Amino acid sequence: MRIGYYPGCSLHATSREFDESLRATAVALDVELAEIDDWSCCGATSGHATSHLLSVALPARNLALAEEQGMQEVLAPCAACYNRLASASHSLREDAGLEIKIKEILARPFANTVRVRNVMELYRSLIPQITEKSAGRLKGMKVACYYGCLLVRPPGVLAFDDAEQPTSMDEICRATGATSVDWNLKVECCGGAFSLSRTASVIRLGRAILEDARKAGAEALIVACPMCHSNLDFRQSAMTQSGETPMPVLFLSELVGMGLGLSARDMGMKRHFVNTGPIEKRATETAAQVAAEAAAKAAKAAETAAKATAQAGTAPAGKGVA
């Protein structure tokens, strides 16, 4: 499988581990990520907060490039980029006047045919492979899937999952054997857009999210958005009261990677601010346990098969120990 790839600015800098872990899982799952050559910034929040036209034109350039480079689908792992790209593509489909204007500004052929995907959509389509390859490695690990706002809203535009009660990320986590806890603030905003300009708001919102996840028994928070990640990871010390254990914040790709047995180092997890050591250790433990259980089961099966053979006395050797 080959899919266009739009890393966006964050994945090239502050969220490099998202990029690295995503690429690592892609290799493990036989997915080729073809980066759009010479992509530019989508404009992010600053774009649409100041000019609607700009907020469509910047993503449109990248969609046009993808088209030129023969891509039908583009993966935009960053939630903000995904939201901007998908919204721009949607606006252009809905508004013929805007489309004309944008084509004029781009001054390059553009048919708006590329479909924009997020990581959840990618992994969701790979659930059978993930299930198979991870063989329940993370069984028993409890995680809280946090979708935030950018990946599910507005519902009319980003309609890949239910806007109020999304489940794709939970399904993906479950494919690794992990348990996704039932909690309340899955789609609440973490304040990402104010990460740099209004820290107090971000801390207030992040604290509520962490508290709820903790209450639900989660050992880690799983995210699919660099902004959520930098907020909840980098600022977590300010959101946590003394005595509370820190909550590792993992990119979905990192969790999938752990499920697939990839090393934390390969996935750049050392860059996290909240120590991921404990959760890595948990993963190793659960994996060992799962392996032990599997071995025990296999042994038992072999035993019964042997017994059966012994009783029948005629079956060819080796049967039943598959």
Added chain:
Amino acid sequence: MARIGVFVCHCGENIGRTVDCARVANELRDLPGVAHSVDYKYMCSDPGQSIVKQAIREKNLDGVIVAACSPHMHEKTFRRAVASEGLNPFLAEMANIREHCSWIHEDREKATDKAIEVCRSIVEKVKHNVPLETIRIPVTKRALVIGAGIAGIQAALDIADGGVEVVVVEKDPSIGGHMSQLSETFPTLDCSQCILTPRMVELYQHPNVKLITYAEVEEVSGYIGNFKVKIRQKARSVDADKCNGCGACAKACPNKKVPSEFDTGLGTRTAIYVPFPQAVPNIPVIDRAACALFRGRAKGLKKEACAKCREACSREAIDYDQQDTFIMQDIGAIVVATGYQLYSIGKDQPAGLTGYGEYGYGTIPDVIDGMQFERLASASGPTGGRIVRPSDGKEPKRIVFLQCIGSRDPAKGIEYCSKICCMYVAKHTMLYKHKVHDGQATVFYMDIRAAGKGYEEFTRRAIEEDGARYIRGRVSRLYRDGEVIKVQAFDTLSGEPILMDADMVVLATAMRPQPGIQLLAQTLSASYDQHGFFNEAHPKLRPVETNTAGIFLAGACQSPRDIPDSVAMASATAAKVLGMFSKDQLEREPTVARVDVSLCAGCFHCERVCPYGAITHLEIRDRKGNLVKVVADVNPGVCQGCGTCQATCPSKSVELSGFTDEQIYAAINALVL
């Protein structure tokens, strides 16, 4: 050559002042086909009418034109006069030279010229008039009421009391509808069962009523006064004639865990059951989907998996092999009273509606709907009238009501206001306070719509006397936090965000039409609105009639209605039906369309535009019975005479009597010379 008489009226000075009536009469006299033309001071007076009658006799007239006031004023008068002389009344017409001429012009010459032209035009039209017969339709004096909620019961009783037979068809095993589920009812808080049960029994025992429960209307053909109705009596698996309602069968039934529809899933019932103790008729039915025996049969078991109810029944009333049967009825008028269902907030919704993910899609156990609250509050309900949480049976001390759920919400639900929820929420807060004295009820609302007799006073009482706290603002989210439900809201009046803890939340969900009701509407050829409510013929002047003659409406099948409204409608409907049945024959103007089958190409454009569904398909066969073609046919009982079909027909094969192309072209030709 036609022999037409023209009678020009002066209307005292009213016409005479501006129109030279003598000149009109003179000029008309010279027209070909005019055999007689006179003017007179008051044509509508007795002497005036005598002039007309005498002329018909003496001059052997075959057409009459009275040039006078508006036909809306006196057309009937003159047609009656003409008929008394044995001339077909539809050969008489009026030319309007008062409202449309003398009263609106001052220039005598121009007004007179205009009057002459108008008369000439009518003369030319009348030359092409043909005798028409008033249509008389025989009436079968038996009414059908579909649905036996309070609206259907009331309509049936009023009709039956008028001395007419009524057939009542109810799809459920018992009559009573939603009202039988209610605890106490606004605006007076009387107990619902107490006022409803006597009416249910009265209906059951009424000598003029034939009650068919557990049945549905399958086919309807015919037209006003002459419907043929096919009713499917669903198999009860119990012989109603033998059963005495002792209840031994239900006691014996081992399957006791079936969620009770009547208790909105808060209680259980057996597989053989009567929906509620006061059910009418008190005859059980077997829910075959839940019955062990039928499940066994479906699986192909040779032995009956269970027959406990048959063993228990001393009257041998249980009949596992009962089949659906069909009942045919001749019916003169049909009353639709199929009521409503509640909007569910769950994930699965019919097209065009979505559920409420922000309120948990109905998965939070202590978030219930209004009808569930009614069952909790009802003395005969699953908790014996104790208001407790479904999850753990604890009494909620903080209860929150959300209004307008699904209603007034085009984004997720429907745009209309359900009209009754403001009232029942106020009622619920009172019932709650009367039972949980130390509890606090909070209501989130957008507007309080309490426009009815005693209604505003009622809602004020909930607030002022019973301490309900009303907060203006729609709730954004509900979510669970351990045992409590978090209510995330905003008080738009104080401007303050709210995060409130609740022990139980009640959603006042919208009233929607019954599921599948569009199908019934199509069976009846009655129209329904975009939501599926039946359409009334006119919202102000014909609120209980449909556009299909002979089909009437009562209750919440037409729009959200409370009990007082439903009952008022039902009685109004009964008056309409009895009025219709007071005559042996229905009479109507012969202005109906007719198809010339030799011309009709069978394109059925006419069928598509007819507002009344009056056009049907007629198969033309040769003598050997081979199908030659299918053409349009107008049902004169249904056609209302709008003429849209004629204007639409590409081959001009359908014509409206009294307004044929020939007549209209003649009138046009005469006007402009």
Added chain:
Amino acid sequence: MAETSNGAFEPKVTAFVCNWCTYTGADLAGTSRLQMSPNVRIIRLPCTGRIDPLFIVKAFERGADGVIVSGCHPADCHYTSGNYHARRRFALFLELAGFMGIDPKRITFSWVSASEGGKWRDVVNDTVTRVRELGPFTAYRELAGKP
């Protein structure tokens, strides 16, 4: 077309109106003694749904200089939807009118309810004024080779 004795052009306008709304509205104008131009002749039909566009063509062919078509307001049709079909038909007809040599400005479509006597007067006067400005409709006569 007609000319009065002094030779001034007096337009002839034929009005096709429905029985329930506009005809009654015109009655009301009369009862209220609202004075209006005497150039309009009314043909009463049960519903605008009954009006065939060919009636309009016929009127012009016979020498009308203008035509009014008027019925119930959109949601008020006595027959619920007859006027709805009529509207669709007339919208189509208007597109064709020019093609048939009829200036669409000679045709007035309006809704006049039973209570709009004043509106009826305005429709009548406005149409007559407009047609007077347009002058006599001669296209069909010329076609027929008549003077």
Added chain:
Amino acid sequence: MSTSGAHGHATAPATLAAELRGKTGQNPAECYQCGKCSAGCPMAVETLLRPHDVMRLIGGDRRETLLEGESIWLCLTCEACTARCPNGCDPARMIDALREMSVARAPRAVGAFHRSFLDQVKANGRMFEFGLVLEYKLRSGKLLNDVFSTPGMISRGLLKFVPSPIKGVADVRRIFAACEREAARDLHASGADGRDQ
């Protein structure tokens, strides 16, 4: 009198509601003030004008209050309001449009952050965080709070020091120029820049 309208004739000054309707295709009058948006707004506890207030003031033509105040800049664009509005309104989009108008009439009022960010994109085609920190410091006199100055960021290899413009940077600059031209034209046409008296 202005004759700059597209059809060459003067128009009465548009109400704010009409102007926003033109820009967003959304009719602000559709808001029936139910407050559901504000109930779910994560910033409702901090901002002065909550989304339903914004909608209300648009209807009341309160241009100054909306464009001069801080509130429109306190929206996270999380779209909780839009997603849950029962009447299909889009307060988030309205707020965006108001910000755009506010930027257009007084460029310096823009959040220094957004300017700094976009300048980076304009210069390099992509965002370059270290540059952003410098820009923001120059513009606002403040350090960009603490994020990028954190030694942690640097030691973790999360900040780039050297900008690397993309090949098509000219492309991107052209897009910016075109959008700026468009904005200027809009402003002039609407007469909302306050400079035509």
